[in-house]
Amino acid sequence: MTSRPFSRHPLVQLTLVRIREFMREPEAVFWATMFPIMLSTGLGLAFSARPEPVIAVAAAPALADQLRTEPGLDVRPLAPDAARTALRNGEVALVVEASDAGGVTFLYDDTNPEGRSARAAADRAIQRAAGRVDPVKTTTQKVQEPGSRYIDFLIPGLIGVGIMSNGVWGLGFSIVDTRRRKLTKLLMATPMSKLDYLLSYVIWRVILLPVEVVIPIAFGALAFGVPMRGSWMAVGVLTLLGSMMFSSIGILVGSRVRTIEAISGIINIVIMPMWIVSGVFFSAQRFPEFIQPIIRVLPLTLLIDALRAVELRGAPLGDQWLQMAAMGAWLVATFVAGLALFRWR
Numbered sequence: 001m002t003s004r005p006f007s008r009h010p011l012v013q014l015t016l017v018r019i020r021e022f023m024r025e026p027e028a029v030f031w032a033t034m035f036p037i038m039l040s041t042g043l044g045l046a047f048s049a050r051p052e053p054v055i056a057v058a059a060a061p062a063l064a065d066q067l068r069t070e071p072g073l074d075v076r077p078l079a080p081d082a083a084r085t086a087l088r089n090g091e092v093a094l095v096v097e098a099s100d101a102g103g104v105t106f107l108y109d110d111t112n113p114e115g116r117s118a119r120a121a122a123d124r125a126i127q128r129a130a131g132r133v134d135p136v137k138t139t140t141q142k143v144q145e146p147g148s149r150y151i152d153f154l155i156p157g158l159i160g161v162g163i164m165s166n167g168v169w170g171l172g173f174s175i176v177d178t179r180r181r182k183l184t185k186l187l188m189a190t191p192m193s194k195l196d197y198l199l200s201y202v203i204w205r206v207i208l209l210p211v212e213v214v215i216p217i218a219f220g221a222l223a224f225g226v227p228m229r230g231s232w233m234a235v236g237v238l239t240l241l242g243s244m245m246f247s248s249i250g251i252l253v254g255s256r257v258r259t260i261e262a263i264s265g266i267i268n269i270v271i272m273p274m275w276i277v278s279g280v281f282f283s284a285q286r287f288p289e290f291i292q293p294i295i296r297v298l299p300l301t302l303l304i305d306a307l308r309a310v311e312l313r314g315a316p317l318g319d320q321w322l323q324m325a326a327m328g329a330w331l332v333a334t335f336v337a338g339l340a341l342f343r344w345r
Contacts, residue, residue: 015200015207037219055118058083059096063104063126067096070125073118094118096126152227155220156307157280162212163239164246164300168271171201171250176263184344194342198251198335205247206240213239217311229314237317238310241324242303245331249299251338274300299330 056074059067064077078086083095087107093114095107104126108115178184184197213235220226228235253270257263277287278300287295295301306323309315 015203037215041223055094055114055121056092057094057096057118057122058086058092059122060098063096063098066129067122067125069128070121072121073125094122096122149224151220151224152312153308154281155216155226156311157304159213159216159239159307160242160278160300160304161275161280162216163209163242163303164271164274166208166212167205167243167246168250168253168267170205171247172254172257172263172267173260174201175251175254176257176260179258179345180260194344195339198339198342201251202244202247202335205243209239209243212243226311228311230310231317234310234317234320235307238303238306238320238324241327241331242299245299245303245327245334248331248335248338252334252341255338255341256343271300274298277301279304297326299327302326302330 054074058076058078061077067075086092087095097105099105302323306320
C-alpha cells in the first residue's frame with residue numbers, strides 16, 4: 001500500500017481551501033489590507049502636526065478682554081443667561097462670570113477635558129490681568145520626536161486590533177457559516193480529523209499574517225516616519241503568537257454556535273471590551289486602578305504592550321517573556337477548549 005503524498009494530506013487541502021475562500025472575498029481582502037491604512041491615515045492626520053487647540057468659552061463682556069490675552073481661548077462675550085445656555089448646549093466648554101464678592105466664577109463640566117483645560121487657561125489670563133507676577137520665569141519648548149507622537153502610539157495598537165479582529169471574526173464567523181450551510185456535515189465523511197479541520201484555520205491565519213503586519217508598519221514608516229527601534233524578528237514572533245492566540249479564541253467562540261446572528265453577538269461581546277480598554281487609541285492607564293489587573297491580562301493588551309515595547313522602545317524579545325507566557329496560556333487554553341467543544345453539526 002503506497003503512502004499518501006503530503007500534498008493530498010487533509011490538513012494541506014483544508015488550508016488551501018481557506019486561502020481560496022479568502023481570495024474570493026473582496027471584502028475580506030479589503031479589511032485585511034486597506035482598512036488599517038485608511039484608519040492610520042485618518043487618525044494620523046487628525047492627531048499629528050496640528051496646532052494647539054482653541055477652546056470656546058463664554059464670558060461677561062467686562063471679562064472678555066482679559067480672557068483674550070490667552071491664545072488658546074476663543075472668547076465669546078455673552079450675557080449670563082445666554083452663556084449658560086451655550087454651556088448646556090455644548091457650544092462652549094466654560095462660562096466665566098463676575099461674582100458678587102468681586103471675584104470670578106467658573107462654570108464647566110469637570111468630566112470634560114476641554115472644560116478643565118479652559119478653566120486653567122482662563123484663570124491664568126485673569127490672574128495676569130490682575131497684576132500677578134510669576135515667581136519663577138518659565139519657557140516652553142515643544143518637542144515632536146518620532147516615538148513620542150500619537151501616530152507612533154497608534155500604529156502598534158492598529159496592528160493588534162487587526163490581528164484580533166481578523167482572527168476572531170475570520171475564524172468564528174467562517175466556522176459558523178460553514179456549519180450553517182451544512183458543509184461540515186459533508187466534511188465528516190472525508191478522511192480527516194477534527195484537529196486537521198481546526199488547524200487549517202490557524203495555518204491560514206499565519207499565512208495571512210505578514211500582510212496584516214508589514215503593511216501598517218511600512219505605511220506608518222513611509223507616511224509618518226514611525227520608527228522601528230526593535231528587531232523585525234521580535235515583531236514577527238510576537239505577532240505570530242498573537243495571531244495563533246486570537247485564532248484559537250475564534251475557534252472557541254465558533255465551536256458550537258449555529259446561526260450568524262448568534263456568532264455576531266458573541267464575537268462583539270468578546271472583542272469590543274478589548275477595543276475600548278486595551279489601549280488601542282489611548283492609554284489603558286486612564287481606567288480606574290481596581291480594573292488594571294484585569295486589563296493587563298487581556299489578550300489584546302498583552303500583544304499591544306509587547307509590540308509597543310519592541311517597536312518604539314527597542315526592547316529585546318526576552319524582556320517580553322511575561323506577555324509571551326500569558327499569550328501562550330491563552331493560546332493553549334482556548335484551542336484545547338475549542339477542540340473539546342467543537343461540533344460538526
